[in-house]
Amino acid sequence: MAALPTTTKDLVTVTIDGKSTSVPKGTLVIEAARQVGVMVPHFCYHPKLAPDANCRMCLVEIEKMPRLQTSCSTPVAEGMVVKSSTSTQAAEARKSVLDFILANHPLDCPVCDQGGRCDLQDFSHEYTATTSRFKELKRVFPKEYFSPLIETQMNRCVQCLRCVRYCDQVMDVKALAPVGRGTLTEIKGFGAHELDCEFCGGCIQICPVGAITSRLSMYEFRPWMLKRTDSVCGYCGDGCQITFQTKDNALIEINSTQGSGRNNGDLCARGYFGYHVSEHSDRLTLPLIRKGDEFQAVQWEEALELVGQRLLDIKAKHGADAIGGLISGRCTNEDIYVFQKFMRGVVGTNRIDSSVRYGHLNAVHAMQRVQGTHRWAVSFDDIVSADTLLLVGTNITETNPIAGLKVKEAVKRRDAKLITIEALEPAIGSISNIANLAQHHLGVKPTGYATAILGLLKAVMDQPVLDVELQSRVSGYFNDISARLQAISWEAIQAQTGLTSDMFTQVAQVFDQGKKVVILVGPGVLRASGGFGMTMNLLDLLLVTGKLTKPGCGLAPLAEENNDQGAFEMGGTGAVLPGGASLGDPEARERVSQAWGRPIPETPGSSLPQMLEDAQQGTLKAMFVVGENPLGSLPPSSGIHSAFEKLEFLVCQELFLTETAKQAHVVLPACSYAEKDGTFTNTEGHIQSVRKAIDLVGESRPDWEIFSAISVMMNDPMEYGDVKEIGKEIRDLLPGTRTLGPAPLPAQPGSSAIAHYVTTDYQRDIGVRYQLPEQVTDTAGDIILQVSQSLFHSGKFSRKAKGLLQVEATGKLYMHPEEAARRGINDGDTVKVSNGLGEVMVPVGLRERIPQGVAVFPEHFDEEIRRLLPYHVDPETQVPYCKVARVRLEKTVGA
């Protein structure tokens, strides 16, 4: 957060419409007016954008200035006296501006989606006479198709240019352009081409009139018919505030109020256009029981009885640990809490895992080891006010776009220095590319992160020591790291990454000089082989430069799913109890078991990879899978198919009939986040309320209700009246950590945890972490295949959103145009991709931001190509690594 001025020197006193106030120097008159409750009408002004002063609507009278001044571009001066609503001159000016706008504005209100929430309507109502004096010809633009999701009607445009400025200054996409001159200016993309951009919906939200609207909800409503429900987006870990707009129990649209939430009112394509998932016709509406090869729809009684019965049977025959649970980070905190309480307290096993295992656990475990927190010690606000940002393996625009906006704001509006270590090349494309904004970009291949991080550490250790006090206190730690880094030569680093020692040295110097340094790390590292070790090394980097404990500095690992952080905190990962304490901690176990009135089982928890092995061995007989789709997420090389086939009993609690659900013995229909109350915890560790916006679809139920019902069937009832009860129980169990406020309270790095780490704990794995990974020799035709996230999708969940499918409906193998040219491949050609694990045919797309030697495929469409991915598991965290493979490309004849 920006520091508030504390001295009177920084404050200026102004009087607006008779009301006086003191505001910081540099405040715009329009902002100062708002603070005293005077709303100055405006079109082109927006707090997120640099002032443009083009609409002339915000003209006010300022004493001692000869003409009316635009309050959006005039900063306050000491003693300024401003008249806005008390000025007849200003009122006349506003009326005339509206007369001018209405001269060319069409009489579209009856068919305009903005009608009822339109700035032009509201101001006209306040300032204009009822008849227009305009008797000439209005300028008319021919109606053109703009894009599948965004509609333009340029006759309505007031040329405030907010959309263009937002797309440029906030999003850094620059897809919109004012075309032409004078009154014939209209907003277009590139010529007659369709709009090609990030489809964040920002232009729709920011347009004050109905010139830019959503096609997805076109003509479906009038604003006064809509019921609003404030909630949190269910897609990624950024946790944006959204408002569901519903009409007659149907989801009409989503928006986000300016200034609200961690996202400040900004959204991305998924948040803005991806809401139809909940209403997809494939939604499971009744429980299903497998009879032979088919499913039969049944009533809840029957299904719950069967589940309860079978679980009790298996528990009796093989022990509670023959049953395992897997829950998704898409569920609410309440769902996950009740699930793990059910599994531990009713079923009697700690064998639970969640989607945290797929990568986020690397981050949380590393933070726990080094700084003793499972949450960030920074927040989005610290990213915005950082002076130095290092992004490692994030591809942030596609994975966590709103966190990406914080980075963009820091760099573009506050001149922060940006260093990127990414598998990206700086290149202008139709979506923004964070590498373009970096002052220092180290481009690596997806297999090169570990070496690059070591290179940066080596260069930092070559610089004068920053935290001399720490170094003298724990010289062992410093010397150990230093010695190991010295044993790695610059030549070897360059051979593996193509980056020179000079590049690393430059970056090290910038990093060292930063006072407020935040490192963001994403799935490129967290899901890559050695991801845990790399994250630990990044924490080492903050330690040795003395930054880890300084305010405004820290590690910010980006969670992929909306409630991955919550899943961890609620004990969804078996070896961790609710609150983050280890299962092996006797005090913690005692406290939890007291609170529950039930004992916690003695046996250790297991990870999903462990459970798969046990299923193969035959020691795991049953699984209860909630919201996850491991058969659709893990590659065949993990052995998941044969493992699941061996299970005696598989229950899937789901929204849709996924691959895993198709194998289940019982399928229970759960409801989506739009149909229930609860909370999500975003990647910052901030807890926010999720609220029910539409009725439950069919017979689906909230997850926690189902667990509760099964517990009754198992004669060990664990009942809750409503979600609030669960919330209270959690709050009582974990006092002081469950505050719901406007902003997170970042955790403090614990000095004892750090002390323990730098004296003893680091030694455990420093050898493994500080050596160069083995180089795999390239063979002819080789290319690195990376399966990763696309901006327009999230998991397989988003494939049920009809809006998002209009932007991206299938997967392509994306590579650099020169890479393709070298292989004689053209855009749209089909290629055969193969390696020792299999082969597949895919179409090719060209993207300049993909480094050469790499091909990227979106994970949301990876049914076929997944077969080529290898699988191995992190030795410490058990996180499966299965996103990168070496493959051969062969051009096929014909497209």
Place this chain on the structure above:
Amino acid sequence: MLLAKFRDEVEDILSRYPVKRSALLPLLNLAQREEGFVSEPAMRDIAKVLDLTPPQVFETVTFYTMFNLKPIGRFHLQVCKSLMCALVGSDDVVTWISKKLNITPGQTTSDKTFTLSVVECLGSCGTGPMMQVNDDYYEQLTEEKVGRVLDDLARDGTCPLKSGPYMYPLPLGKS
């Protein structure tokens, strides 16, 4: 690629400005000089060289009247219609040309030789009525002079009546 053909000139243009985007107008000029209009591939090329998006290039192209987005006739006859030329008969010039070539402002002759436009002040008010044809000015037009210019251009592709360095009135001893 268009710009690859003129690499030296492009380098020279880029070297004149500390910020790449400033080279946009000169590069668009180059593209139009070469192709007769600003084509889409040219705009994409230029966007790439200057680290801009194609919409950013497009918005600038459409702001300035001298850039054509579509091919036009070989000779662009731009007759000034501003008040100062209108006072001395620019409307007549338009009529003469229209009659001779059988086109109205905005149109191109069927053999694609001449395109007629009316434009605003060209900075030649003392010697009006006048017109600009491609890079050259033709001033103090009469019906006869207009006819001569059109004939010369159609036949030779150039006309000796084009204006040299401007000076009016001329010093004594010069005609």
Place this chain on the structure above:
Amino acid sequence: MAKYETILLTNMGQPGYTGSIKEYEQAGGYQALRKVLKDMQPNQVIEEVKKSGLRGRGGAGFPTGVKWGFIPKDHPGPRYLCCNADESEPGTFKDRQLMERDPHQMLEGMAITCFAIGAETAYVYIRGEFRLGAKILEQAVQEANAAGYLGQNVLGSGRTIKIFVHAGAGAYICGEETALLESLEGKRGMPRFKPPFPATHGLYQKPTVVNNVETMANIPHIINRGGEWFSKIGSPPKSCGTRVFCLSGHVKRPGNYEVPMGIPFREFIYDVGGGMRSDKPLKAFIPGGASAPFLTPDHLDVKMDFEAVAMAGSMLGSGGVTVMEEGTSMVWAALRLMEFFYHESCGKCTPCREGSSWLAQTLQRIWNKQGREGDLDLLDDLCRNIAGRTVCAFGEAEVGPIQSSLKYFRHEYEALIREAEATRPRHKEIPVLSR
């Protein structure tokens, strides 16, 4: 006819003068630059120019030395000079002559200005239509580079002064200084709101001075002969020096004439310009380019200086004097100018963008004998709502012709409207089509 000593048009007035660097040097050129680099400090140059009373020759008439003085001394730089050669104001064509006939005069002025304000790079923003002018300037810059008057280590002084020619592409609004800077930055030529001013946040947000061609052309002479000498010419203390006025319209001898400021319009039009082209008397004239309101024969004795013309209700502006004879319809004249402004409006701010279209269409209607009662009051009202409410002075400019023609020639409008009203059908009749 009185003969006035020329300053700016002296060289080119010599028969056979081609404007090459050799001839310019022979005529005494580049002496001022030498003097400045050898004997003067930058602030001394600024003081000299302040003393001269030189005011901008582009239209706004801002004191040049004062403008230079606004450049902050402690800014780390870089600083820029932009020469505004976008001459697009209808009625103006003096810069074209200065550039095409004696390019080194203005280049020397620019080099001296760069020295004074501490700029190493200067751009001449020349309108795209002046292809010949741009070519001549480019050549002159090359000559100057080769001779060591421009480039690195100018005349052994250790200073760098680079001048580049940058052509526009057809937009009158780019003559507005902040729109010029936007256009030079490669964007759409939309003016910026002021403050901040170009002196502190100009080209690339760095301190920048924007000066007109004619202003630049005066600088070597001021250095050579002294600011005091200059300040005594013309109509001191507010309007010093000569101006190259552009005479056009219904006169015998249109063209560029350099005269000291302060001579009356009558002398300029009738003596210097040879008077009306036919026996029709003068009906109205524009004193300073299309942005300047019309004046009538009653104003012929007004002096051609900034103050006097302002007092008469118009502006000296760009110095483009256009004469209209009896028989010219002032409604038609206002319409022509309004069409120009409508065509050139950049579209940034609401009053000008929508207002120019509204005004032009209403005027067209009146001219086409479809005017109505109330149209004149409407025009008045619209003009009052545009002027003073816009981002740049284009707003004031575009209402000048209508407001002044309404003031002095309202009867012409009224006559057209009366004619229209007389022939307008009283009731809304549906035409009878079948018969």
